[in-house]
Amino acid sequence: MTKRTGGEIVRDRLLAEEVPYLVGIPGHGIVAMLDAFRTSQDRIKVLQVRHEQSAVHLADGYYRVSGKPLAVFTSIGPGALNTAVGLGASYVDSTAVLVLSGETHTYMEGRGVLQEVERKRPADVPSVLEPLVKAGYRPRSQRQLHEDLGSAFREMTTGRPGPTFVSLPMDVQAESDDVPDPEPTSADTPEALSADALTNVESAVQLLIDAKHPVIAAGGGVTLANAEQALLELAERTGAAVVTTLQGKGCFPEDHPLYGWHLGTKGTSIGNALTTSADVILAVGTRFTDQVASSYRAGTTFGFGAAGNTKLIQIDIDPRELGKNYSVDVGIQGDAAGALDAITAGLSVRGHSVDYESSEYFARIQELRENRIQELREKWMDETAELRESEAVPSTVPRFYKELREVLSRDAIVVTSSGHAQACVLEFPFYEPRTNLTSGGFSTMGWAYPAALGAKLAAPEKQVVAVIGDGDFMMTMQEMATAREYGINVVVVLLNNYGWYSIRDLQMAEFGEDRAIGIDWDEDKSPDFVAVAKGFGLQAESVERPADIQAAVNRALAHDGPSLVEVKVARDFPNSGSTVVGWWDVPIPAYLEDRRADYEQARNEIEPPPASPTRD
Numbered sequence: 001m002t003k004r005t006g007g008e009i010v011r012d013r014l015l016a017e018e019v020p021y022l023v024g025i026p027g028h029g030i031v032a033m034l035d036a037f038r039t040s041q042d043r044i045k046v047l048q049v050r051h052e053q054s055a056v057h058l059a060d061g062y063y064r065v066s067g068k069p070l071a072v073f074t075s076i077g078p079g080a081l082n083t084a085v086g087l088g089a090s091y092v093d094s095t096a097v098l099v100l101s102g103e104t105h106t107y108m109e110g111r112g113v114l115q116e117v118e119r120k121r122p123a124d125v126p127s128v129l130e131p132l133v134k135a136g137y138r139p140r141s142q143r144q145l146h147e148d149l150g151s152a153f154r155e156m157t158t159g160r161p162g163p164t165f166v167s168l169p170m171d172v173q174a175e176s177d178d179v180p181d182p183e184p185t186s187a188d189t190p191e192a193l194s195a196d197a198l199t200n201v202e203s204a205v206q207l208l209i210d211a212k213h214p215v216i217a218a219g220g221g222v223t224l225a226n227a228e229q230a231l232l233e234l235a236e237r238t239g240a241a242v243v244t245t246l247q248g249k250g251c252f253p254e255d256h257p258l259y260g261w262h263l264g265t266k267g268t269s270i271g272n273a274l275t276t277s278a279d280v281i282l283a284v285g286t287r288f289t290d291q292v293a294s295s296y297r298a299g300t301t302f303g304f305g306a307a308g309n310t311k312l313i314q315i316d317i318d319p320r321e322l323g324k325n326y327s328v329d330v331g332i333q334g335d336a337a338g339a340l341d342a343i344t345a346g347l348s349v350r351g352h353s354v355d356y357e358s359s360e361y362f363a364r365i366q367e368l369r370e371n372r373i374q375e376l377r378e379k380w381m382d383e384t385a386e387l388r389e390s391e392a393v394p395s396t397v398p399r400f401y402k403e404l405r406e407v408l409s410r411d412a413i414v415v416t417s418s419g420h421a422q423a424c425v426l427e428f429p430f431y432e433p434r435t436n437l438t439s440g441g442f443s444t445m446g447w448a449y450p451a452a453l454g455a456k457l458a459a460p461e462k463q464v465v466a467v468i469g470d471g472d473f474m475m476t477m478q479e480m481a482t483a484r485e486y487g488i489n490v491v492v493v494l495l496n497n498y499g500w501y502s503i504r505d506l507q508m509a510e511f512g513e514d515r516a517i518g519i520d521w522d523e524d525k526s527p528d529f530v531a532v533a534k535g536f537g538l539q540a541e542s543v544e545r546p547a548d549i550q551a552a553v554n555r556a557l558a559h560d561g562p563s564l565v566e567v568k569v570a571r572d573f574p575n576s577g578s579t580v581v582g583w584w585d586v587p588i589p590a591y592l593e594d595r596r597a598d599y600e601q602a603r604n605e606i607e608p609p610p611a612s613p614t615r616d
């Protein structure tokens, strides 16, 4: 037992857990906690960002690269609430971030102290954040704080990861009591599979042995569980094609012969062709979101149930995901690496091994690949193929990505958030785990730049490039100050089309080419991003010709400091983005009668969920 203030309890917990950075913005509500960190600055660096949302995104990016959580600190009230979007992005994509926020003194609750929200319930900010965190805590004593912090770390890093929030009354931070020394939580060893799960592994093995056209659908959960090697081994043993979701992209080397590209709304013809025609799909670490499942329209991405005869094996650490969107034939609840390894071991015991390179199935994948390329060039992807090779000035986004791939190393980290930067990154091949970082499930604008700063802190030796739309960048571009202050050498590639063009393109594609509204701004009145970036102390330049992109990015990568390359990109529809292959349920206004009729027809084909999912 040692006498510690609340601030010292937080500090000693972060030291025990080896958290290297405490990221945030101070205020009167958190200064008592922050003061305790004066003595630990050699081991925990306090980083100031310029918006609390960015602090959470930075920690989120750090976690996605390193698998280790950072701590975020904020003051009371608006500072705490500014973390909401960051927590949403982290929670939806299942990443671990600890947010510590100041709150009203316990004995002042309800009186209306500065920055308290108290009209419905006293000191009520945690109620707002509660749906956005895996676990939230409101300790009212030092002893309770000690216990809650241990629990917060365990919650973040065991099972399905997720962010946690600790609300710290100002008096709890400042006053002291005897508390035990913190024992670091050990979350590195996942739990062994249960007896039930092992029985289901046996059923999965049998289904895979009987399968003629097995496909593995890999989501973000593969990387969260470090299951890439287990995935590769199972794929090679069965000869199954591997298709990925946006979050899963990167968990399987995209130049591997079994790689079947992406599935879903923004998928590829090969991905969707493989999944619709599979007899068994083994889904691992994916929630089957609308984007993954083409809004559940039967037969578009999947042939489950009435739409076909595909059987589903689903692996997820979170039992709520099993059977949530599609009925499972075999559900395995458990760690992805453990479950995949167990299936591979089961196949091996049964003597099942396919020499995938000479199998008939592999030949079929190759043929589909060629079909894909053919279709890509000759049919509906014709335009995209053209865009990728396009000499248009300003550059198309697919052409930009083609140029970028050529200059980056194989293990470079590319960070994107919502907009054409994200939609088109699907065409950018990743080869290594944890190199594709994107705000996938929450599709948060403003995420990419601060997340890239976190990624660079986690992997200083790697190239880190944030590819960001102009609208997105303007949500958190003030973090150029953070990059400059701490010398975090991220390259920003700003795709400038002077507007929210992915939304404009959606309006034009879904509602009609004359129906764009509220989506762009005047080029002449738009910020001069090069001047702005230089004002923040970054190296900056602007290009618009495809032939100039590689040299500009190389100059930015070589610069010993943060940098920005503005790439002016095409604005003319439909050359401004990429082609959508799947289906997405975007409701059409009733007065657009013709389009509405087609839409309703498609909507009638949506498969309902199997049963009401459990929500606790």
Ligand SMILES: Cc1ncc(C[n+]2csc(CCOP(=O)(O)OP(=O)(O)O)c2C)c(N)n1
Pocket (backbone or CB within 6 Å): 418, 419, 420, 421, 443, 444, 445, 446, 468, 469, 470, 471, 472, 473, 495, 497, 499, 500, 501, 502, 503
């Ligand atoms: C915080 C937030 N607000 C709104 C949206 C809806 N949204 C998705 S993409 C997009 C436009 C993005 O604009 P920009 O970053 O310039 O990229 P572009 O679409 O032009 O490629 C918007 C507004 C969102 N995803 N996140």
Ligand SMILES: [Mg+2]
Pocket (backbone or CB within 6 Å): 469, 470, 471, 495, 496, 497, 498, 499, 500, 501
């Ligand atoms: Mg834009």
